[in-house]
Amino acid sequence: MRLRNKPWAIKLVQEHPESILNEPDPLKKIDWTTRFSDFSRPLAIEIGSGKGRFITTLAREHPEMNFVGIELQTTAAGMILRTKLQENLDNLQLLAGNAIDLDHFFPGKCADIIYLNFSDPWPKARHEKRRLTSAGFLAKYQIVLKEKGCLAFKTDNAGLFAYSLQSLNNFPMHFDFVTLDLHHCSPEILAKNVETEYERKFAAKGNPIFALRAHF
Numbered sequence: 001m002r003l004r005n006k007p008w009a010i011k012l013v014q015e016h017p018e019s020i021l022n023e024p025d026p027l028k029k030i031d032w033t034t035r036f037s038d039f040s041r042p043l044a045i046e047i048g049s050g051k052g053r054f055i056t057t058l059a060r061e062h063p064e065m066n067f068v069g070i071e072l073q074t075t076a077a078g079m080i081l082r083t084k085l086q087e088n089l090d091n092l093q094l095l096a097g098n099a100i101d102l103d104h105f106f107p108g109k110c111a112d113i114i115y116l117n118f119s120d121p122w123p124k125a126r127h128e129k130r131r132l133t134s135a136g137f138l139a140k141y142q143i144v145l146k147e148k149g150c151l152a153f154k155t156d157n158a159g160l161f162a163y164s165l166q167s168l169n170n171f172p173m174h175f176d177f178v179t180l181d182l183h184h185c186s187p188e189i190l191a192k193n194v195e196t197e198y199e200r201k202f203a204a205k206g207n208p209i210f211a212l213r214a215h216f
Contacts, residue, residue: 009078012085013096020081020094022074026101032110035093036066045070045106045144046115047099047132052080054117054196059084059092061194065112067092070099099132103140111144116153118198121160133164138171142216154182154211156202161210173214182209 013022024030033039042065046055049069059067069092071077077096084092095105119132129136133153141151151173155161161180168175179185182193183203195203203209 004075006075006078009075009082011078012081013074013078016081016085019084020077020096022077022096024095024097024105026097026104029107030105032068032093032106037090039066041066041091042112043068043110044113044115045102045111046117047102048072048117048119049080049094050076050117051197052076052083054115054194055092056080056083056087056089057194059089060087063091065091068095069093070095070097070102070105072096072098099137100140102137103143106144108143109146109149111149112146113150113152114141114145116151117196118155118202119153119160121155121157123159131160131163131167133160133167135167135171138167138173145216148215150176150213150215152211152213154196154199154209156198156207156209158210161212165212168212168214171216173216175212175214177211177213179211180208182211 013020021030044058044065045068047070049055049071052069055067055069069080071080071094074096077094080094084094116132122130128134153164199209
């Protein structure tokens with residue numbers, strides 16, 4: 001869902017290039033070693049961070065890790081940036097850009113986990129290549145993830161989840177965890193789950209949340 005433009009958010013993005021990369025040139029590699037105090041720490045990437053509840057919660061709870069939130073909408077990225085600055089989350093960097101350039105933005109084998117949370121389902125067949133679990137995107141994740149890296153995916157869209165299961169299986173990827181109702185899993189699994197804004201909204205309506213984790 002596209003947010004209304006918020007002038008303050010766009011202004012904030014423009015004022016803090018040290019914390020957010022706004023529409024970076026995909027032809028120029030990003031030197032992440034200059035953007036984190038220690039780039040050797042485990043790295044997590046979220047593609048489609050929305051308003052940022054998920055990625056900022058993880059950054060707050062795991063100061064021993066680095067996080068990058070990728071969000072196409074500059075306004076939404078600005079909202080995440082505000083939280084980052086208010087809470088001094090130095091282990092979080094933001095990128096306002098298109099994930100189709102993921103393998104140009106990051107060096108190979110650098111990420112420990114990539115999160116896809118409530119991605120646009122792009123239900124029309126002609127838009128299949130835009131789905132973040134299509135083969136084209138999986139190939140990019142394989143380049144960026146470490147050998148034992150993990151892809152974590154959550155959605156409330158049954159059609160997208162069924163497509164994703166088939167797409168990952170055909171690539172092929174190996175499944176570590178699959179559930180058709182995340183919020184009714186064991187207490188141990190629920191304790192580790194960090195909800196997104198959409199997840200809270202959909203779960204409150206009684207919608208099941210589909211989730212999986214897989215590796216190459």
